[in-house]
Amino acid sequence: MTDSAEFAHHIRTRTLQMINRARSSHIGSSFSMADLLAVLYNGVLRVDPKQPDSPERDRFILSKGHACAALYVALANRDFFPDSWLDDFYQDGARLAGHATHVGVPGVEISTGSLGHGLPIGCGMALAAKRDEAAYRVFVMLSDGECDEGSNWEAALFAPHHQLDNLVVIIDYNKIQSLGAVKEVLDLEPFADKWRAFGWAVQEIDGHNVREIEQSLTHIPAKDGKPTCIIAHTIKGKGVSFMEHNLLWHYRSPNSEEMAGAMSELGVRE
Amino acid sequence: MRTAFFDALMNLAERDSRVFLVVGDLGFGVTEAFAKRFPQRYLNAGVAEQNMTGIAAGLALSGKVVFTYSIANFPILRCLEQIRNDVCYHHANVKVVAVGGGFAYGSLGATHHATEDLAIMRALPEMSVVAPGDPVEAAAATEAIAAHDGPCYLRLGRAGEQKVHKGPIQFQLGKAIRVRQGTDITLISTGGMLQTAVEAADALSAKGLHARVLSMHTLKPLDANAVLAAARETRAIFTLEEHSIIGGLGSAVAEILAESAEREVVFKRFALPSAFACKSGTQEYLRTQFGLGVGSLSDAIYAATRDSRQLAVSVSV
Numbered sequence: 160m161t162d163s164a165e166f167a168h169h170i171r172t173r174t175l176q177m178i179n180r181a182r183s184s185h186i187g188s189s190f191s192m193a194d195l196l197a198v199l200y201n202g203v204l205r206v207d208p209k210q211p212d213s214p215e216r217d218r219f220i221l222s223k224g225h226a227c228a229a230l231y232v233a234l235a236n237r238d239f240f241p242d243s244w245l246d247d248f249y250q251d252g253a254r255l256a257g258h259a260t261h262v263g264v265p266g267v268e269i270s271t272g273s274l275g276h277g278l279p280i281g282c283g284m285a286l287a288a289k290r291d292e293a294a295y296r297v298f299v300m301l302s303d304g305e306c307d308e309g310s311n312w313e314a315a316l317f318a319p320h321h322q323l324d325n326l327v328v329i330i331d332y333n334k335i336q337s338l339g340a341v342k343e344v345l346d347l348e349p350f351a352d353k354w355r356a357f358g359w360a361v362q363e364i365d366g367h368n369v370r371e372i373e374q375s376l377t378h379i380p381a382k383d384g385k386p387t388c389i390i391a392h393t394i395k396g397k398g399v400s401f402m403e404h405n406l407l408w409h410y411r412s413p414n415s416e417e418m419a420g421a422m423s424e425l426g427v428r429e
Numbered sequence: 430m431r432t433a434f435f436d437a438l439m440n441l442a443e444r445d446s447r448v449f450l451v452v453g454d455l456g457f458g459v460t461e462a463f464a465k466r467f468p469q470r471y472l473n474a475g476v477a478e479q480n481m482t483g484i485a486a487g488l489a490l491s492g493k494v495v496f497t498y499s500i501a502n503f504p505i506l507r508c509l510e511q512i513r514n515d516v517c518y519h520h521a522n523v524k525v526v527a528v529g530g531g532f533a534y535g536s537l538g539a540t541h542h543a544t545e546d547l548a549i550m551r552a553l554p555e556m557s558v559v560a561p562g563d564p565v566e567a568a569a570a571t572e573a574i575a576a577h578d579g580p581c582y583l584r585l586g587r588a589g590e591q592k593v594h595k596g597p598i599q600f601q602l603g604k605a606i607r608v609r610q611g612t613d614i615t616l617i618s619t620g621g622m623l624q625t626a627v628e629a630a631d632a633l634s635a636k637g638l639h640a641r642v643l644s645m646h647t648l649k650p651l652d653a654n655a656v657l658a659a660a661r662e663t664r665a666i667f668t669l670e671e672h673s674i675i676g677g678l679g680s681a682v683a684e685i686l687a688e689s690a691e692r693e694v695v696f697k698r699f700a701l702p703s704a705f706a707c708k709s710g711t712q713e714y715l716r717t718q719f720g721l722g723v724g725s726l727s728d729a730i731y732a733a734t735r736d737s738r739q740l741a742v743s744v745s746v
Contacts, residue, residue, distance in 0.1 A: 214492070261519065269490075270518055273510055279480040280515055283487020290469050291491070310511075313480035 163369040166236070167197035171398045172427050173232040173245060179418050181249035183257055187396040187408035189229035191333035191366070192300060195391055198372040199298065200233040208238040211265040217295050218284050220269045222277025223302035223331065224259035230267070231255050239266035275308025277301065278328060282314050285326040285386075296379060298327045304336030307345050312357075319358025324380035327387045328359070331366065333395040335406050351390055359388040366391030399424050430585040430621070431528050433564035435459050437571035438496065442467050448575065449488055453481050453499035456528075459588075460498070482508040482523070486515035489522040494575055501529040501543040505550060505582065516580045517555040524574050525550075526583045530560060530620050531671030532706070532715040533587035539705040542715075543584070547619070548676025550582040551649045557602060558648040560584040562623030563593040566646050569600030577602060586621035587712070593623050593644075602647050605655040609642035614695075614734055615659035617643045618669040619678040625716070625723055626669050632727040638734060648681055656685045665695035665734050671721060674700035697733050699726060 170193040178186050200206075205217045221230050228248060235242045247253035254263045258272030271277055281299040288295050305311065318326050332350070334341050341347055354361045360382035364371045372391070381387040395409070396402030399421040413421055439462065442448040449470045450463050464471040470493075474481035478499065485495040497504050504527050505512065516523045527543060534541035550558045559574060559581060561567040567585055574581040598606060608623065609630050618626035623644050630640040641663055643655055659666050666686070668679040679698030686696055701719050708718070716722055720729065 270514065273514055275479075276483060276511065276515055279483020279511070280487040280490070282480065283484035283489075284491050285487075286472070286484065287488050287491030287493060310479040310483065313475075313477035314483070317474065317477070317480055317484070 161201060163194070163197045163201045163373065166201050167194045167369065168425065169236060170197055170229050170232045172422070172425050174228045175413070175418070175421055175425070177228050177232070177245050177248045179413050180246070182412045183228070183249045184410045184412055185225045185228070186411070186413070187333070187335070187402055187405065188223060188226040188302065188331070190397045190399070190402065191393040191395050192223070192226055192331040193229055193398070194367045194369055195300065195329055195331065195372055196229055196233050198369055198376055200237050203373075203376045204298065205295070206266070208266065211239060215293070215295055218268050218281070218297045220271070220277040220281050220297070220299045221259045222271055222274070222299055223305060224271030225257075226302075227255075227257070227259040230259060234266040237266070240264065274302070274305035275310040278311050278314040281326055282317050282323060285318070285323040286321060288325050289321070289323065296325045296327065298329065301328060301330045302336070303330060303332045303334065303341050303347060304344070306330065306347055315354065315357045315359070318386040322384045323386045324382070324384050327376075327379055327389065329389045329391055331393050332390050333393045335395045335404070335409065337409065339406060354388040354390070358385060360385040361388045361390065363390045363392065366393035367397055430561060430564050430567040430590055431459060431588040433567040434526065434528075434571050434583075434585055435463065437568040439463060439466065441572065441575050442470060445494065445575070446470075447492060447494045449493040449495045451481055451485050451488070451495060451497045453478050453497070453503055455499050455503070478503055478507040479511050482511035482525075483515050485523045486511070486519060486521040489516070490519060494522050494524070496524045496526055498526045498528070501527060501534055501541045502546065503527075505546055509549065512580070513553055517553050520555055520579055522578060522580075524581045524583060526585065528585045528587065530584040530586055532712040533621070535706070535710050535712045535715045538709065539707060542706055544671070544701055545673045545676070546582070546584060547648050547670070547672050547678065548680070551676060551681065553580075555580050556649065557581045559602065559646060560620035560648060561646045562618060562620065562644040563590055565592050565594040565598055566600060566606070566644065569598060570646060573600055573602045584620055590621060591624060593627055600646070603650040603652055604647070605643040605645045605652040607641065608644050609640060611639040611641035612663055613639045614665040614667065614730070615641040615643060615663045616667050616669060616730070617645050617656070617659070617678065617682060619645045619648060620671060622669045622671050622721070625721065625726065628723045629669075629727040629730065632723060633731060636731060638731060645678055648678060651681045651685065653685045656682050657689055657691065660686060660689065660691035660694040663694070665697075667730050667733070668698045668700070669721070669726065670700050671716065672700055673703050674698055675703050695733060699729070
């Protein structure tokens with residue numbers, strides 16, 4: 160096992176290169192969950208790149224599919240597919256599209272991009288495990304903005320009712336959604352209370368502190384008989400000062416000057 | 430059809446431990462037997478069709494053969510994107526079942542009229558679309574879609590329709606069933622209009638016009654060969670459906686004919702206008718209001734065929 164912080168750093172730098180090369184977007188959303196992904200793919204998820212479809216595998220669904228560049232980096236790093244695939248990200252004819260795509264991409268469980276789809280599917284997978292008495296767990300990463308979708312709240316009602324304690328929701332609560340601050344667009348607060356009221360075992364953590372993340376993700380379920388909801392307080396664009404807390408980097412692709420600045424902050428010589 | 434479906438589903442579940450039923454809090458009086466016999470393979474997802482369909486995809490991607498069940502538009506339109514992305518895109522083995530196709534719930538009002546379902550389901554990649562014509566076809570269709578690996582939409586009528594087929598049938602997805610022989614004209618029906626088609630054929634036969642009747646129980650993939658054979662072997666083709674004139678059986682047949690070399694055949698679609706039926710009424714009442722009763726259909730078909738005869742005569746002169 161490598162160090163999760165180093166792995167997160169690799170996810171950020173490689174994601175930045177991909178998005179820069181592709182002239183694509185969603186750097187901020189990728190960076191805010193980089194530490195969470197790093198911990199997940201650094202020993203938490205029971206997945207095996209040699210048997211990506213093994214029935215016993217843990218399932219990871221990136222419901223916030225727009226941040227897929229970071230997931231692709233994590234998967235390539237864990238040998239699900241060659242690192243060279245990342246160079247074609249978002250290009251004409253590439254397998255790795257701009258939202259999470261499962262077709263021909265080992266390790267991507269579900270294609271997402273339309274928000275609010277991951278958690279219901281995750282409920283179905285977790286229910287199948289319960290009914291089949293299988294040991295795998297299901298992890299679903301949500302964005303905060305996508306918690307506007309009613310489908311998530313249908314699923315939020317469902318999972319505790321069926322005692323799906325093999326289901327874990329991780330919310331990348333970076334406080335910025337597509338057109339502005341979450342608080343201003345459609346306030347989610349009191350957010351943890353909502354999940355608690357629905358019957359989830361809720362934890363709030365610093366989504367950039369790998370020790371805290373590891374502590375949560377290695378103690379699943381947080382409470383027997385309940386699904387776990389980890390609200391990870393994060394910073395949009397975390398890791399590059401001029402991208403942090405900045406809505407612009409939901410959309411912007413860095414120019415060469417910004418690229419140099421970002422790489423310099425990340426401590427990478429080009 | 431509803432009873433035939435559940436009987437067939439029970440039989441399937443006895444034989445295949447992968448079969449799983451997910452309902453959207455509907456099916457009073459018909460789901461209990463399955464739930465009691467197979468509690469580990471039954472789920473009432475509540476009144477939450479988006480979640481129900483996402484769950485179905487998750488179950489299917491975990492090895493189950495999943496049937497989602499609700500009434501009219503609820504299991505298809507409310508959760509259309511879940512069907513497109515979660516089910517179809519992932520080639521998840523989910524069979525979406527809607528009871529109450531067309532005006533089966535006529536008196537409940539236009540919210541309960543499933544009259545665009547075939548068009549919308551036909552447009553989805555990977556999706557097979559099946560609308561059986563009677564309880565015998567409904568039972569066979571249930572078996573057939575379970576055996577088919579991939580997404581299917583099954584449009585059922587209601588409870589208590591008559592059997593049109595008096596004996597066993599050869600049912601194959603994508604292959605029309607010839608219910609009546611005939612070489613003058615062809616009536617093609619889908620779903621619960623089969624009984625009407627047969628009765629209209631009988632009425633026309635009494636006037637000396639012998640109609641072939643095809644039950645086009647599968648809208649997608651469509652049996653193009655049966656359509657083309659009808660165009661070659663009979664003088665006119667009429668499609669009958671309890672569905673919008675846009676995108677259903679008539680459109681599917683028209684697409685085949687328009688790109689074929691068959692230019693002589695008379696073709697007319699009997700379907701619903703693209704409009705809401707705002708009055709309360711039974712299925713029979715509403716069908717009649719929209720010209721889908723046996724009497725008006727057989728009259729219109731006879732007239733259209735007579736016109737074509739005159740046309741053929743004048744052209745040959």
